[in-house]
Amino acid sequence: MSSGKITTKYALLITILIGGFFFISKLLGLEENPYLRFFNLLFVLIGIRQAIKTNIFENKETNYPSNLGIGIQTAAAAVILSIIGIVIYVKYINPEFLTVMNNSFLIGGDLSLAEIVLTLLIEGMASSVIGAFIIMQFYKNHDKEELQK
Template sequence: MSRFKIILKHGILITAFIGGFFFLSKFLGIHENPYLRFINLLFVVIGIRQAIKTNIKRNKETNYITNLGVGLQTAGLAVILSIIGVISYVELINPEFLLTMNNSFLIGGDLSLAELFITLLIEGMASVFVGSFVVMMFYKNHDKLLSHQHKTV
């Protein structure tokens, strides 16, 4: 499987989980709880891990920088798609949700939709970098482990 397909597949999956979780929380009436947004980070980290793991298994790729790039691109795509989803939701379905976001302690302020986009982009990209580097801590010695296993077999 090409890296592009891995990135695309896992980026879309992360976005789907984030969107699905939002609509589930909306259905349960808890969508205004700002603490639930931290669960999105969990979806991002799991998606990054799966993308890197897939790249290692399917492509036999053990280069740290290459796998870090897969993680960054996967999560970056998911963040962009999720922000597009939030903006679309506010514009097309529920304009009052902008007020809910502004009242959140995570956003805090009277932001326009464009300012909210920038805020979510910065917040999202921070989670992309942190999540990718955290996941790569588990895979940083993967190539050394593989070469050691081949020598002992």
């Protein structure tokens, strides 16, 4: 499987997990709980892990920078897709959610949608890079001989 397909597949998985979790939280009346956003990081880590693992086992790629790049690209694409989803949700479905986000301790303040998007982009990209480095610690010394069998 090409690296582009891996990135796309797992970025979409992350986005679906985050979006699905949000809508389940909304159904349960918990969408205003900022602590639940930490589950988003768990979904990102799961997607990064699966992307790197797929690249190692299907493409037999053991190059650290290549696998790290797959992880970062996957998470970054998921962050961008998730932000697009948030913008659509706030602009067309529930404009009041902007107030909920502004009241969150994670954002805080009276920010515009553009400022919140920038905040989420920075936060998401930072967690993408850190998450990829964390996951790569499990795969950095992966046995290359085992893959060649």
